[in-house]
Amino acid sequence: MANVLSNRRRTIILLALTSIILITLDLQNSSVVSGLRSLFGTVFHPIESVARVVTRPIGNTWHGIADYNNVIDENALLKQRIAQQEGATIAAAASVRLSQELLALNGLPTLAGINTVTAQVIGDSPSNFSQTIEINQGSKSGIRVGMPVLNAAGLIGKITKTFADRSVVMLITDPDFALSVKVVNSPQKVTTTTIARVNPATTSPVIPVDPITSVPDAATTTSTTTTTTIAGFTPSVTTLPSTPTGVSSITIPFASELAVRETGVIEGRGPSRQPTVRFIDNSLRFGEIEAGAPIVTAGGSRSLAPPDILIGKVSRVIERLGSAGPVLEIELVADLSNLSFLRVLLYQPITEKTTP
Amino acid sequence: MNRLILIIASRWSRLVLVLFLVLSLQTTVFADLRPFGIAAQVVLLFVVCAGVSFGVSVGAVVGLIAGLMYDFVLTTPIGLGSLALGLTGATAGLLIYFYPNPTWWMRLVAVAAVSALGEIYFPLAQSMVGLDGWLQFRLLKVIAVVVVVNIVLAPGVLIISRWTLSERKNPI
Numbered sequence: 001m002a003n004v005l006s007n008r009r010r011t012i013i014l015l016a017l018t019s020i021i022l023i024t025l026d027l028q029n030s031s032v033v034s035g036l037r038s039l040f041g042t043v044f045h046p047i048e049s050v051a052r053v054v055t056r057p058i059g060n061t062w063h064g065i066a067d068y069n070n071v072i073d074e075n076a077l078l079k080q081r082i083a084q085q086e087g088a089t090i091a092a093a094a095s096v097r098l099s100q101e102l103l104a105l106n107g108l109p110t111l112a113g114i115n116t117v118t119a120q121v122i123g124d125s126p127s128n129f130s131q132t133i134e135i136n137q138g139s140k141s142g143i144r145v146g147m148p149v150l151n152a153a154g155l156i157g158k159i160t161k162t163f164a165d166r167s168v169v170m171l172i173t174d175p176d177f178a179l180s181v182k183v184v185n186s187p188q189k190v191t192t193t194t195i196a197r198v199n200p201a202t203t204s205p206v207i208p209v210d211p212i213t214s215v216p217d218a219a220t221t222t223s224t225t226t227t228t229t230i231a232g233f234t235p236s237v238t239t240l241p242s243t244p245t246g247v248s249s250i251t252i253p254f255a256s257e258l259a260v261r262e263t264g265v266i267e268g269r270g271p272s273r274q275p276t277v278r279f280i281d282n283s284l285r286f287g288e289i290e291a292g293a294p295i296v297t298a299g300g301s302r303s304l305a306p307p308d309i310l311i312g313k314v315s316r317v318i319e320r321l322g323s324a325g326p327v328l329e330i331e332l333v334a335d336l337s338n339l340s341f342l343r344v345l346l347y348q349p350i351t352e353k354t355t356p
Numbered sequence: 357m358n359r360l361i362l363i364i365a366s367r368w369s370r371l372v373l374v375l376f377l378v379l380s381l382q383t384t385v386f387a388d389l390r391p392f393g394i395a396a397q398v399v400l401l402f403v404v405c406a407g408v409s410f411g412v413s414v415g416a417v418v419g420l421i422a423g424l425m426y427d428f429v430l431t432t433p434i435g436l437g438s439l440a441l442g443l444t445g446a447t448a449g450l451l452i453y454f455y456p457n458p459t460w461w462m463r464l465v466a467v468a469a470v471s472a473l474g475e476i477y478f479p480l481a482q483s484m485v486g487l488d489g490w491l492q493f494r495l496l497k498v499i500a501v502v503v504v505v506n507i508v509l510a511p512g513v514l515i516i517s518r519w520t521l522s523e524r525k526n527p528i
Contacts, residue, residue, distance in 0.1 A: 008413040015420035016442060022427075022435035023485060033434055040428035044376065051380035059388045066391075125430075126387040128395055128498045129479050129490045132431050160431055168431055175489025271393070272494040337393075 041163050052122075114306060115346040117141045119149075121339045122166065131174035131271055133157075135342060138165045142346050146304045148297070150343045153334040154310035155179075155297060159344065167344075171336050172275055172311070177268040180298040181277055181311060182261045183328065185289055263298045266311065266330060274315060277328040289317050295330055301350045309345075367521050368421075374520045375422050378402050383429055394501035397475070398513070399426050401506045403441050404470045405517040407448025408463050414521060419445025433485060440481045444474035464510055471506040472499045 026033045104113075119135035137143055139162045147159045149169045157177065161168040170177055264277040277295060293314045299307025315331040363369060378398055386396045403422050407415025423441030427434040451458055451466040458466070475498055479490035 005413065008417060012413060012416045012420065012442070015417065015424070016439065019420065019424065019435035019438040019442070022424075022438075023433045026433040026435065027485060037428050037434065040425075044379070044429065047376050047380045048383055051377070052384040055381065055385035058385055062389045123383060124387045124390070124395070126383045126395060126399075126426075127430055127432070127478075128397070128475070128502075129482060130431050170431065176487060268489075270489060270492055270494060272492070 037161075038163065045163075045166075115142075116343045117143060117346060119167070119342050119344055121342065131171040131177075131268065131336075132160065133169050133171065133339060135167050135169055135344070136165070137344065138163045138167050140164050141344075143167050143344050144348060147347060148305040148309065148345045150309060150345065151334050151339060151341070154312065154332070155305065156332075156334045156336060156339065156342065158304055169342070171268070172266065172332060172334075173268040173271050173273075173336060175268050175270055177266075177275075179266050179305060180263055180300065180303050181266045181295050182263050182298045182307075183277065183280060183289060183314070184261050184294045184296060264325075264328070266295065271336075274329045274331060275312075277314075277330060278325075280325045280328065289314060289326060289328060291315055291317065295328075303349055304347075306345065306347050365524070367523060368417075370520050371418060371421065372425075374516065375399075375402070375425055378422075379425055379429065382426070391505065392497065392501050394498050396505040396509070397471070397502050398509065399423075400441065400444065400471060400474045400502070401467070401509055401513050402517055403445045404448045404467050404474065404506070405510065405514045406521055407445040407470065408451045408458070408466045409514060409518050410449070410521055411452040412446050412449030415445030415447075415449035416442050417445070418517075418521070419443065432482060432487065436481050436485065437478065440477040441474065443477050444470060447473055463514065464507060467510045467514075468503045468507050471503050475499050475502050 022033060117137050119137035119141075121133050122136045123134040125132040135149075143159055143162050145159050145162055148155055149157050149159060155172065157169045157171040157174075158179070159167050160170040172179075262281050264280040266275050266277050268275050280289070291314050295311045295313060297303065297305040297307055297309040297311065299305065310333055312330040312332040312334075314328045316329040318327040318329065320326060382397070382399050386398055389396070399422050403415065403419040406418040410418075420438050420442035422445075423438030424435070426441065427437040430437060448466060448470040451462065455462060476495070479495065482488070482490055
């Protein structure tokens with residue numbers, strides 16, 4: 001009996017020491033540990049697949065009972081939203097197309113030029129202390145660790161582990177997630193300069209225009225003015241002459257009044273709290289950040305994501321004393337609780353690319 | 357040859373096979389069914405049940421092995437879950453240490469209490485290696501759901517853990 005207890009004590013010590021060594025190796029990104037994980041994944045995957053098939057009816061029954069009313073309500077809400085957004089989508093698509101054409105003309109990279117892999121979510125994290133999901137595409141499809149993952153709304157996370165035919169995606173809300181982002185601060189108001197064609201040298205005084213509604217000034221132009229109030233887009237004024245009076249109006253926003261961008265770092269804070277953006281410069285030029293300002297990826301040679309992928313909008317600004325700059329709470333555009341089909345951008349920054 | 361058969365027929369080999377099944381349930385059905393957004397933890401429950409049935413040392417060994425297997429499917433550093441579940445199994449085994457013949461309700465109370473502790477050990481272990489951010493008020497909700505689900509599932513898992521870890525005489 002004493003021998004058995006002694007053996008068991010030895011086993012416990014051995015296992016505990018093994019665990020500590022494995023933690024140390026894993027934190028050093030040891031290839032041995034990665035190999036072990038990959039081997040276990042290969043052995044465990046068939047068992048897991050069988051269990052998934054066998055237990056699917058249980059899951060379906062549960063969701064049928066627990067989520068039925070939510071699905072009905074969500075369906076009604078979505079129908080209403082689709083009706084609202086149909087018109088806006090067409091206008092937005094045209095704007096995006098124009099923007100992409102302009103970027104292409106100027107030789108600037110666009111998301112349209114990056115290959116993507118469509119993947120389906122096949123599992124959630126089994127733990128309550130990691131925000132990850134599993135998708136059904138892996139290294140065979142060209143997916144590598146670090147690649148950004150999007151759904152139809154915007155960025156949802158990045159690849160943290162790849163297997164041959166599946167990958168693990170760390171969501172933005174995971175406390176280990178960090179990515180450089182840009183805050184696009186919309187200008188407070190739009191001013192237009194009207195230039196008369198009759199005498200190009202004469203410039204009329206600057207006329208402030210209310211960003212929400214604008215009434216054409218009959219004394220300056222006889223025109224129809226339209227403005228956009230979509231958060232994140234620079235409000236622009238399109239002036240159309242109603243009658244050919246010899247004076248044509250074109251709108252030239254001042255450079256200082258274009259949307260100002262400032263970089264920061266987005267960090268997850270767990271599923272129950274909104275992610276935050278920190279390290280925003282507290283500069284005068286950037287001005288006051290208001291709720292609703294959009295957050296997009298910053299891009300750059302060291303960033304894992306290309307520029308200008310929409311992440312969310314500012315929901316709250318927490319001011320801090322001194323030069324620390326504000327902390328921004330972010331409302332994500334993607335609904336992370338309801339993910340199904342995703343796109344993995346096959347993008348790697350220049351610094352990550354291996355030369356042949 | 358006989359030695360090999362003895363090893364294969366031992367309760368520890370049986371434990372690894374059963375843990376594969378428990379782990380597959382954890383990563384599929386229990387990762388999908390999330391009452392109040394919280395995943396039930398059957399691997400944790402199995403370890404706790406082994407502890408309250410067989411004592412500190414068996415609980416610790418089962419916890420260390422189950423945790424190591426669980427670590428391979430998680431994204432956290434390998435070994436972290438092993439230590440947390442090993443400690444949980446040992447804590448559960450204290451019931452036998454203080455009450456050698458516990459009644460059924462004492463086992464259930466122990467399962468509830470140690471399940472709660474187990475859910476605290478894991479984020480604590482995470483924060484010890486710099487993965488902080490999980491010790492927040494949400495932990496109370498996690499503990500509440502995991503405790504309730506574990507109490508419901510405990511009778512069945514207690515039977516399975518006893519069957520798995522029982523010593524069988526003369527396997528050949």
